Amino acid sequence: xxxxxxxxxxxxxxxxxxxxxxxxxxxxxxxxxxxxxxxxxxxxxxxxxxxxxxxxxxxxxxxxxxxxxxxxxxxxxxxxxxxxxxxxxxxxxxxxxxxxxxxxxxxxxxxxxxxxxxxxxxxxxxxxxxxxxxxxxxxxxxxx
Numbered sequence: 521x522x523x524x525x526x527x528x529x530x531x532x533x534x535x536x537x538x539x540x541x542x543x544x545x546x547x548x549x550x551x552x553x554x555x556x557x558x559x560x561x562x563x564x565x566x567x568x569x570x571x572x573x574x575x576x577x578x579x580x581x582x583x584x585x586x587x588x589x590x591x592x593x594x595x596x597x598x599x600x601x602x603x604x605x606x607x608x609x610x611x612x613x614x615x616x617x618x619x620x621x622x623x624x625x626x627x628x629x630x631x632x633x634x635x636x637x638x639x640x641x642x643x644x645x646x647x648x649x650x651x652x653x654x655x656x657x658x659x660x661x662x663x664x
Contacts, residue, residue: 542567543587547578547604548622549596557591557651565652575599579607582614589659592638594623602636609637618659
């Protein structure tokens with residue numbers, strides 16, 4: 521007698537669907553840091569990370585990818601992180617996506633950060649092991 525045939529259930533009937541990975545767009549002009557953060561979030565947190573090297577291409581990527589969150593370096597040539605935030609918040613297609621700024625600067629004006637639309641700031645250098653939890657804390661604080 522042959523083994524019974526098992527028919528896989530369609531995903532919609534699966535009682536335990538696999539969670540979708542968090543999708544992130546990282547906008548960072550430093551190629552080394554961009555790669556380190558990308559690999560840290562991909563392998564440490566199992567997130568899907570798309571990267572852009574400047575504000576203009578980053579904004580286009582956010583519109584195309586529709587990520588769960590955006591990480592933006594504050595100090596970049598051409599368009600800085602504040603301007604990237606303002607443009608993303610002003611666009612109805614990207615306005616609800618949480619944005620977290622990354623910066624080496626220590627003395628930021630909290631009002632300017634708030635006015636940009638960013639959820640918060642993570643200061644470089646940061647603990648790579650604590651990066652994903654810190655990002656998630658900032659993104660969820662605003663929701664409460």
